Amino acid sequence: MKPFKNPILVTRPYLPPLEDYQKGLEEIWNNQWLTNNGPVLKKFHGQLAGYFGVPETNLSLFNNGTLALEILFQAMGLAGGEVVTTPFTFVATSHALKRIGAEPVFADIDPETLCLDPAAAEKMITPRTKAIVPVHVYGHPCDVNAFDELGRKYGLKIIYDAAHAFGVKINGKSIAEYGDASMFSFHSTKLFHSIEGGLLVFKDRALQQKVDQLKNFAILSETECVDVGTNAKMNEMQALMGVLNLNVIDDLISHRKVIYEAYRDGFSGIRDIEFLHCLDNSCGYSVSHNYAYCPVLFKDLDTRERVYRRLKDYNVFSRRYFYPLLTDFDPYRENQSQTPIATDIANRVLTLPTYHGLDETATSGIIQIVQELLQGYES
Numbered sequence: 001m002k003p004f005k006n007p008i009l010v011t012r013p014y015l016p017p018l019e020d021y022q023k024g025l026e027e028i029w030n031n032q033w034l035t036n037n038g039p040v041l042k043k044f045h046g047q048l049a050g051y052f053g054v055p056e057t058n059l060s061l062f063n064n065g066t067l068a069l070e071i072l073f074q075a076m077g078l079a080g081g082e083v084v085t086t087p088f089t090f091v092a093t094s095h096a097l098k099r100i101g102a103e104p105v106f107a108d109i110d111p112e113t114l115c116l117d118p119a120a121a122e123k124m125i126t127p128r129t130k131a132i133v134p135v136h137v138y139g140h141p142c143d144v145n146a147f148d149e150l151g152r153k154y155g156l157k158i159i160y161d162a163a164h165a166f167g168v169k170i171n172g173k174s175i176a177e178y179g180d181a182s183m184f185s186f187h188s189t190k191l192f193h194s195i196e197g198g199l200l201v202f203k204d205r206a207l208q209q210k211v212d213q214l215k216n217f218a219i220l221s222e223t224e225c226v227d228v229g230t231n232a233k234m235n236e237m238q239a240l241m242g243v244l245n246l247n248v249i250d251d252l253i254s255h256r257k258v259i260y261e262a263y264r265d266g267f268s269g270i271r272d273i274e275f276l277h278c279l280d281n282s283c284g285y286s287v288s289h290n291y292a293y294c295p296v297l298f299k300d301l302d303t304r305e306r307v308y309r310r311l312k313d314y315n316v317f318s319r320r321y322f323y324p325l326l327t328d329f330d331p332y333r334e335n336q337s338q339t340p341i342a343t344d345i346a347n348r349v350l351t352l353p354t355y356h357g358l359d360e361t362a363t364s365g366i367i368q369i370v371q372e373l374l375q376g377y378e379s
């Protein structure tokens with residue numbers, strides 16, 4: 001097989017028809033209103049409330065997911081305390097904690113879901129713990145009932161980093177209905193995006209006033225500033241992209257499901273490659289998945305590295321999300337703890353290309369490249 005002519009990246013953003021975006025831009029031009037709670041943002045806000053089935057008082061939009069997390073953590077008073085979280089995630093989860101003065105404490109992950117393990121998290125709780133921040137890694141839900149139970153038992157906030165989990169439902173309910181609050185990232189590399197962007201959905205409607213203040217410098221009027229806020233507002237061009245993409249979210253998810261099934265079926269006869277079982281609903285919850293990522297596990301690090309490199313030779317750029325573990329990065333080395341499952345998974349995982357427009361020629365080519373390498377490797 002010859003290398004692909006054009007590079008196949010791990011993801012590509014879905015883009016709506018250019019004329020639709022241009023039409024929306026004309027309205028923005030006419031309004032001469034570009035940011036600071038403009039009309040397109042208000043429309044997007046209302047549509048998202050409908051999509052999540054929550055009142056408009058229980059969500060807030062941001063210019064990116066990282067600042068949404070930071071502001072949420074600040075508003076929930078986590079500064080000065082410990083927060084139990086996972087090392088198997090993108091750095092933003094812990095950066096947001098550290099940057100507001102909370103100390104991340106790392107616990108191991110569940111080998112089936114690859115999300116924070118509630119039993120391991122419980123062992124790390126101390127009198128200084130203020131919250132638990134699990135991540136719905138790749139959009140696969142955490143054990144939400146167990147975390148609710150921990151929250152009640154220890155009086156802790158449960159705050160989900162749901163950056164990957166837009167559109168996911170658990171037992172027929174939106175994933176945002178679990179825990180005290182959830183953050184969804186709308187970055188361009190996400191299943192659903194607004195160029196850059198982030199959304200908070202929360203239970204306590206009093207939080208809206210706080211986070212809305214903090215994302216606008218905490219100024220209340222021309223003469224009042226009540227806290228140390230920042231600038232984290234979503235602008236009108238971002239909101240427009242979000243409005244247009246929300247129209248097609250069901251199609252985006254269906255398309256990724258086809259890609260996931262093509263990989264799963266294509267790899268089914270190959271030894272040394274494993275799909276995550278919970279995507280086939282065997283993790284105790286009835287889940288409506290979003291197929292945001294396509295992670296596979298290899299038997300060991302060496303095999304994963306060989307596949308990663310071989311794909312590159314063929315112009316296919318898979319990614320090792322999330323390797324190395326967050327606790328192997330400089331800012332977190334001192335926070336390291338025993339997380340052997342997370343270490344093992346980080347060494348063996350590879351996320352394969354998946355995005356709207358990735359066709360059958362690409363998926364079957366990728367399967368063939370891996371198949372040839374692993375079969376040759378085995379013999």
Ligand code: T4K
Pocket residue numbers: 009010011012013064065066067089090092093135161163164185186187188189196197198317321
């Ligand atoms: N929590 C979690 C669990 C997260 O995963 C993230 C973000 C956050 C919090 C923070 O949310 P945000 O503040 O980002 O809203 C990417 C994303 O930048 C990041 O948003 C994401 N997680 C992370 C998992 O992936 P990189 O450094 O891998 O991105 P990059 O530039 O290498 O792009 C990935 C691929 O996408 C490349 O092959 C190129 C392609 N691409 C990218 C962009 C931006 C395109 O084809 N077009 C594009 O416009 O971090």
